[in-house]
Amino acid sequence: MNSVENLFSKNEIKTLENIIDTAIKVSNAQTGSLLLARNDGSLFIAAGRDLLDKYIGSRVDLDKKTVSGYVFQTGKPLIIDDNNISQFSRRKERKSYSISLPIKKTTNQVVGILNLNRTDKSFEKKSIPQLEAFTTNIAILLEENNLRQDRERIIIVLSEIIELFSSLCCNDTFNAVFEKTYYAVKILTGVKKASVFRLSKKRPYFVFTKEWPRKMNWRTFDSISQQVQDLIDHKKVTLISGKAKTQLLFIPLISDNHPPFLFIGILNKEIDIIDYLVLSIIENMGSSTLENITLFKNSKKLTQEKERNRLARELHDGLAQILASTQIYLHFLENMVSKENQNEIEILKKIKSLNTLGIEESRFILSELKGKPITASQFKEKIDEIIGLFIVPGNKIHINYQVELEEIPYRIYKMFLKILQEILSNIQKHAQASLINIHITNSKRQMILSVEDNGIGFDPQIIDEKGAEHFGLQNLQERVRILKGKFIIDSKSGRGTKIMVKIPYEENDSSIVWEGLEK
Incomplete structure (x- = not known):
């Protein structure tokens, strides 16, 4: 049941089972099952009556030689009775009568199959319209479920974005912002492979990667260079078709106050207008965070520079002046000491040397504080x-x-x-x-x-x-x-x-x- 419970709420599963029960009752069937399509096009058993629990959620073969495969691929209802058993290789003899009906979206796309079975007599063709009404209800339920899942996904992504970027933390690193951006995009679109390029005049280069193909560097985008340049110029989130049915998602993280970056993700599906809207929010939040980090660092650097200059002035007007004055007095004292007092002369020379070292060290400290090259x-x-x-x-x-x-x-x-x-x-x-x-x-x-x-x-x-x-x-x-x-x-x-x-x-x-x- 795990795969079914991941797709539907308990109430929705109960509703699907009720629809099957109603269909069985109206059609005088004895058993039934509901098959639904996954995103990859395969079918699985979503609900059923008189089925073992282990079969719920299991995959169903889509071979056209099977009843389910035939109905799914043709989109036509199929009644199995004594007249048409032989056309399906898996039904060499009749053990029961059945009817299989496609579940179609408003676009006529088949998204599932309703199977009903009985042993007493064959289903009549006149029962098909009535049963198709049930498949229409199922299709509506599936559409509503998809909308609910999309809404929940958007809510989760937005809550994640708020949590990830809420502080707009000035002490974060650029790499932390790229990580936050990646996980927000991953929740929204399912992207797993992503990278961030720092844009430069010569050639952009990597600053962040997640499972990114090694051979895929900036030269890979030469064939779509004009499209990439346009989205950079207009700072616009863009999806561009790549090779092997992949989609390349570009999110520019560009501002006047921080280095320009370009987030690129590899997708296997299209995204809708709501996704674009949320991605634009991610782009704005990411750029704002990068800008805050940059401005904070510049402010911190300016503050440190002012403090260094203040300390340099204090040192120059204080300790450095005292040491320089001491050196002058030591020079006078050295000339006043008699040459016969050799010990005193040696001590004075050592004191004078130490004072000279102190003056030199203070000059070094002054140079360092001022950042003088x-x-x-x-x-x-x-x-x-x-x-x-x-x-x-x-x-x-x-x-x-x-x-x-x-x-x-x-x-x-x-x-x-x-x-x-x-x-x-x-x-x-x-x-x-x-x-x-x-x-x-x-x-x-x-x-x-x-x-x-x-x-x-x-x-x-x-x-x-x-x-x-x-x-x-x-x-x-x-x-x-x-x-x-x-x-x-x-x-x-x-x-x-x-x-x-x-x-x-x-x-x-x-x-x-x-x-x-x-x-």
Whole structure:
């Protein structure tokens, strides 16, 4: 009964059974059954009298050589009596008399069959019109049931949309919005395969997929490129016929305040005007949520920038000025101390050095707070300075510096210096290397550092197992991870060590996969 209970309410099932009972009574039949069509065109037994429960809901063969198959395909009533048994291969001899009538919609489409059986005598043709009236009632009931199911489906989808997008949460990620959009569309249309493309001038690329065919990228839509461009320009939900009786559903998620996206789903059926209306609501809600997220991030960024500037001013007018003044007094004090007091002179020099470091560190903090980029020449000078400080005399070092950027973001500059300093310090302490190769370069999306030595090497697992001993590398790994970069160690005892670091220019949205989906 499960498949029947999924399609009909208890009251509707009871009504179908009552119709069969009435048909049996009026026609003087003894048994009967009601067969209905599924969406795929197959038939199943929806209700019956004098049938075992296990048969209710079971599939019925649509072969034209069977009575049900013949009536369903021809749309004509059929009386089985002594005269026409032989034309159906499954009825070699008569065990009962029967009549089978098609159930037709107003469009004349056959959507089911009413079968009635008796053993005493054959059904008469004059009973057909009266019984067809019952099939008309059944067809009306089925139409009303379909409308009810459609209404319930729309209500469920709308409630899901309200729940999914009710908060229009500014802290959501783009990926979360794509997930919500997918599930809302899935409930409404049954779509299982879907993707979201980020639109760009060169070529749109994937940012989200659900069971999407790997070979199906933006080039797949070249043949309908003008239709796709029109729906993008007009921001209109559109259904376009695809291959193998599939339908391509396009939902543009486009606004002036967030990047443009295009949701695409693969359907196996048409959608009606109500579906379009609900999909338009989904499109509006999705775009609004993306817009809220973008505006919130921009507002948050502006607030952070204002706060950084405020802290920078406080630091510059406060601590930085105090340190600079202290440096002047230390210089005067150094000149006043007698050369004979060597201990005092050494202490003053150390205090002066520490104060100098404090001034330099405050300048670094000021640069970071202001987000002031570093020039390529400043970057190269600092790299050379660190290499000069941490390379052991006698070691051979090869430097390949190919940075094609006029300015380096401060966070990358600072991280690169710390990473390089930690790596060279570890080589100095542990590696026993005689040759070091350093490569610093950049791609369109990221800065890349590679340091390789010919030292004794080590097992990279000890970084996790002996965290205290290798805290520096462990700390760097965590810093790079926070920046959404990559930290790769390739080492083995007796084979040397190679460390590669990649740091993206922009702080990526971790919810979006930009690489690896389409090339």
